[in-house]
Amino acid sequence: xxxxxxxxxxxxQVIVRIKRQPGPKQPCHWEEFALKWRPSMNVIICLRDxxxxxxxRDGKKTTPVSYxxxxxxxxxxxxxxxxxxxxxxxxxxxxxxxxxPIRLEPMTKFxxxxxxAVDRQFMFExxxxxxxxxxxxxxxxxxxxxxxxxxxxxxGYPLSRCISCGSCLEVCPQVNEGNKFVGAAIVSQVRLFxxxxxxxxxxxxxxxxxxxxxxxxxxxxxxxxxxxxxxxxPLTESIAEVNRxxxxxxxxxxxxx
Amino acid sequence: MRQPKVIIVGGGLAGLMxxxxxxxxxxxxxxxxxxxxxxxxxxxxxxxxxxxxxxKGEGDTTWRHFDDTIYGGDFLAxxxxxxxxxxxxxxxxxxxxxxxxxxxxTPEGLLDYRRFGGTLYHRTAxxxxxxxQQLLYALDEQVRRHEAxxxxxxxxxxxxxxxxxDDSGVCRGIAAMDLRSMxxxxxxxxxxxxxxxxxxxxxxxxxxxxxxxxxxxSSLFQQGVDYANGEFIQVHPTSIPGExxxxxxxxxxxxxxxxxxxxxxxxxxxxxxxxPENERFYFLEEWYPKYGNLVPRDIATRAIHRIVYQExxxxxxxxxxxxxxxxxxxxxxxxxxxxxxxxxxKFCGSDPRxxxxxxxxxxxxxxxGIWVNNEDQATNVPGIYAAGECEYQYHGANRLGANSLVSxxxxxxxxxxxxxxxxxxxxxxxxxxxxxxxDRERKRQEGKNQELISQEGTENxxxxxKEMGEIMTxxxxxxxxxKNLEAAHDKLRVLQERFRRVNLSDRTKWSNxxxxxxxxxxxxxxxxxxxxxxxxxxxxxxxxxxxxxxxxRDDANWLKTTRAKWCNGEIHLAYEPVDTSLIPPRVRKYDxxx
Numbered sequence: 034x035x036x037x038x039x040x041x042x043x044x045x046q047v048i049v050r051i052k053r054q055p056g057p058k059q060p061c062h063w064e065e066f067a068l069k070w071r072p073s074m075n076v077i078i079c080l081r082d083x084x085x086x087x088x089x090r091d092g093k094k095t096t097p098v099s100y101x102x103x104x105x106x107x108x109x110x111x112x113x114x115x116x117x118x119x120x121x122x123x124x125x126x127x128x129x130x131x132x133x134p135i136r137l138e139p140m141t142k143f144x145x146x147x148x149x150a151v152d153r154q155f156m157f158e159x160x161x162x163x164x165x166x167x168x169x170x171x172x173x174x175x176x177x178x179x180x181x182x183x184x185x186x187x188x189g190y191p192l193s194r195c196i197s198c199g200s201c202l203e204v205c206p207q208v209n210e211g212n213k214f215v216g217a218a219i220v221s222q223v224r225l226f227x228x229x230x231x232x233x234x235x236x237x238x239x240x241x242x243x244x245x246x247x248x249x250x251x252x253x254x255x256x257x258x259x260x261x262x263x264x265x266x267p268l269t270e271s272i273a274e275v276n277r278x279x280x281x282x283x284x285x286x287x288x289x290x
Numbered sequence: 291m292r293q294p295k296v297i298i299v300g301g302g303l304a305g306l307m308x309x310x311x312x313x314x315x316x317x318x319x320x321x322x323x324x325x326x327x328x329x330x331x332x333x334x335x336x337x338x339x340x341x342x343x344x345x346k347g348e349g350d351t352t353w354r355h356f357d358d359t360i361y362g363g364d365f366l367a368x369x370x371x372x373x374x375x376x377x378x379x380x381x382x383x384x385x386x387x388x389x390x391x392x393x394x395x396t397p398e399g400l401l402d403y404r405r406f407g408g409t410l411y412h413r414t415a416x417x418x419x420x421x422x423q424q425l426l427y428a429l430d431e432q433v434r435r436h437e438a439x440x441x442x443x444x445x446x447x448x449x450x451x452x453x454x455x456d457d458s459g460v461c462r463g464i465a466a467m468d469l470r471s472m473x474x475x476x477x478x479x480x481x482x483x484x485x486x487x488x489x490x491x492x493x494x495x496x497x498x499x500x501x502x503x504x505x506x507x508s509s510l511f512q513q514g515v516d517y518a519n520g521e522f523i524q525v526h527p528t529s530i531p532g533e534x535x536x537x538x539x540x541x542x543x544x545x546x547x548x549x550x551x552x553x554x555x556x557x558x559x560x561x562x563x564x565x566p567e568n569e570r571f572y573f574l575e576e577w578y579p580k581y582g583n584l585v586p587r588d589i590a591t592r593a594i595h596r597i598v599y600q601e602x603x604x605x606x607x608x609x610x611x612x613x614x615x616x617x618x619x620x621x622x623x624x625x626x627x628x629x630x631x632x633x634x635x636k637f638c639g640s641d642p643r644x645x646x647x648x649x650x651x652x653x654x655x656x657x658x659g660i661w662v663n664n665e666d667q668a669t670n671v672p673g674i675y676a677a678g679e680c681e682y683q684y685h686g687a688n689r690l691g692a693n694s695l696v697s698x699x700x701x702x703x704x705x706x707x708x709x710x711x712x713x714x715x716x717x718x719x720x721x722x723x724x725x726x727x728x729d730r731e732r733k734r735q736e737g738k739n740q741e742l743i744s745q746e747g748t749e750n751x752x753x754x755x756k757e758m759g760e761i762m763t764x765x766x767x768x769x770x771x772x773k774n775l776e777a778a779h780d781k782l783r784v785l786q787e788r789f790r791r792v793n794l795s796d797r798t799k800w801s802n803x804x805x806x807x808x809x810x811x812x813x814x815x816x817x818x819x820x821x822x823x824x825x826x827x828x829x830x831x832x833x834x835x836x837x838x839x840x841x842x843r844d845d846a847n848w849l850k851t852t853r854a855k856w857c858n859g860e861i862h863l864a865y866e867p868v869d870t871s872l873i874p875p876r877v878r879k880y881d882x883x884x
Contacts (some may be wrong), residue, residue, distance in 0.1 A: 056800045077534050085752040087795045096796040097804050103499045105535045106633050108423055109329040125636045147801035161438045166431035167390035172310055178387030180399035190392040190418055197328055229390045
């Protein structure tokens with residue numbers, strides 16, 4: 034590499050526009066930053082650069098940007114945000130693959146805490162609502178678990194990789210002010226637990242929870258969820274399967290009065 | 291009757307297991323975590339969890355697991371609890387299986403096991419290459435169930451600041467900060483179990499998550515909780531270098547047949563696939579014929595450093611070697627390793643199924659941690675317990691791969707009942723502690739916040755953090771030289787001085803991440819010094835602690851546990867004997883079967 038191009042590279046900039054909001058329900062505004070480009074830069078590195086020198090592009094001092102992050106390898110689900118209009122994990126959003134200026138906004142389906150940080154407690158409450166667990170008797174020694182065909186494991190494992198990032202809720206037209214749809218991730222967890230030999234013993238309860246308002250009937254089959262899921266979970270398959278079970282259960286309930 | 295209460299700080303594997311056990315005993319639990327517990331760092335564990343189930347008919351036993359663990363840890367671990375852990379590991383796998391973990395299966399529907407470093411047996415159960423995530427989720431689900439039943443109350447979005455310790459030296463609760471309102475609050479409890487994980491952030495870049503700062507451990511240390519074997523830091527041989535973090539490439543890649551190599555010709559610029567077999571140097575296989583690519587991590591890491599820095603054989607002259615799985619059947623790769631291959635693809639842009647990955651060692655784990663006793667995870671302060679990576683008990687001078695998940699669950703599993711027993715036997719609980727004890731701790735912590743928020747300084751906390759990370763990575767990881775350690779310690783002291791002039795770029799009172807980070811940084815700087823001083827003092831080489839000037843293990847002088855104490859505002863190193871009552875120490879070498 035020749036010297037001039039090295040120089041040009043060191044001068045290369047990354048322009049980032051960030052929607053700032055100091056707290057819940059407060060007015061928001063945009064700020065623009067010019068950062069020094071480096072190879073394999075991701076959105077997290079941009080936010081860290083800003084924290085180290087919180088000055089906007091036009092030279093105004095500001096505060097570091099609030100955001101959630103933890104594992105930085107797309108397995109904890111923390112850093113979901115809207116990047117250039119599309120919900121993405123900030124850690125795996127590589128600058129070189131993004132059009133500039135890079136626009137960062139908080140997810141819109143969850144209440145903003147500050148800047149890009151949102152409150153996704155709704156998802157964890159929904160997991161409670163559908164009893165997304167295997168009800169074991171206790172942690173004392175009761176021997177091995179049930180045997181499981183490799184085929185079941187191969188279907189279950191991809192579902193169990195859901196990181197509760199909330200991307201599927203973000204893109205779902207049915208998740209809105211007037212509708213408390215739990216979202217595809219939760220429906221998929223019901224499928225996972227109902228598939229497990231022990232979990233299946235309590236399948237009815239979970240389906241019942243999805244027959245209440247905000248349950249599976251709210252899904253309008255837009256199929257945005259499966260397209261956006263960063264873990265490629267077959268969410269629409271899950272919805273279809275749980276839907277069939279839900280129909281069966283409610284029909285049966287109606288027949289036996 | 292008095293209703294005792296237990297607080298658990300940290301919601302990774304150890305914290306969740308402890309929570310379940312305390313809840314099962316009918317004692318109310320308050321669980322504190324910086325992040326929603328489902329996002330804890332345990333999700334990053336990839337390869338698997340060890341248990342000598344002998345499911346491949348190889349004659350594996352729990353004693354062999356115990357021996358491998360002690361030998362792998364270069365005889366620095368106290369043996370009785372390690373033995374118990376290995377004996378209970380098969381039961382832990384059964385429990386996780388009952389909880390619904392989607393472990394990989396054999397055609398017979400049994401759990402599948404793979405090989406891992408430092409053993410010749412198939413002893414590692416796994417769920418794809420995201421085992422930690424799967425285990426954490428299983429425990430998270432059980433805790434959610436207890437939460438729904440009202441037995442557990444979660445405080446997610448809170449950070450631990452300090453223990454509340456009364457005038458008789460007994461822990462009566464904690465002070466924590468709500469990370470939204472930034473309010474300091476005190477929470478009375480009769481016992482507190484710390485499960486606060488790793489300390490990667492002290493090294494700047496590591497394989498750890500953002501929350502793994504060691505801040506809680508350091509804060510406790512400054513309140514009189516001893517810290518043991520801090521100098522034992524595991525550098526994982528295979529990670530992907532990055533500016534924000536070093537992303538782990540699991541040992542399971544090698545467990546499934548992955549090979550580490552470099553071109554024999556220095557600076558060979560041909561693409562990897564164009565280099566014929568006989569021009570590739572599989573140095574681990576040549577140097578360690580018996581264990582090959584599955585030598586323990588300290589050995590593999592030093593070998594890679596030797597290849598890069600002494601033999602000058604790094605890829606294109608750079609600090610990298612190949613980790614190659616491209617010869618393995620695609621279907622097997624997708625079934626057993628997809629999680630990690632996907633990480634490589636996303637962050638590096640090339641497909642490891644087609645071409646070898648470029649990796650280099652990265653700081654990964656601390657064997658050292660909060661001192662706990664040899665029976666039940668109790669620290670030296672009554673009412674304080676510790677479990678998981680934050681304590682020092684199970685891994686000696688080097689941890690074997692896939693032993694961390696089992697030690698977290700085992701440690702958390704015994705800390706819970708131990709705390710329950712303790713609180714039930716207390717004559718007087720936190721409810722009878724004078725309110726002034728809580729008030730003074732709250733005020734002390736509020737004072738610190740106020741000072742940081744209002745002071746006008748010139749130093750940026752992130753800059754200090756980066757410098758600390760560079761010092762620690764350069765001098766206190768793979769190769770340790772006394773004069774460099776001394777210089778590193780001096781520099782850390784200078785950073786502590788500079789910290790006093792720190793300037794917060796955010797002085798707001800709502801969700802101020804800068805304030806929280808700055809508080810953590812102060813604690814990190816102190817713990818960095820504990821680690822560095824421990825390394826400086828230990829003039830021998832043992833496990834992950836390697837000093838070229840003292841290349842051998844020295845049992846006569848150094849078969850002892852470092853026990854750092856906080857005395858009058860200074861770090862004091864004390865030592866105590868290691869319990870080697872079950873397996874007499876012998877020479878550790880991996881070029882032949884042991």
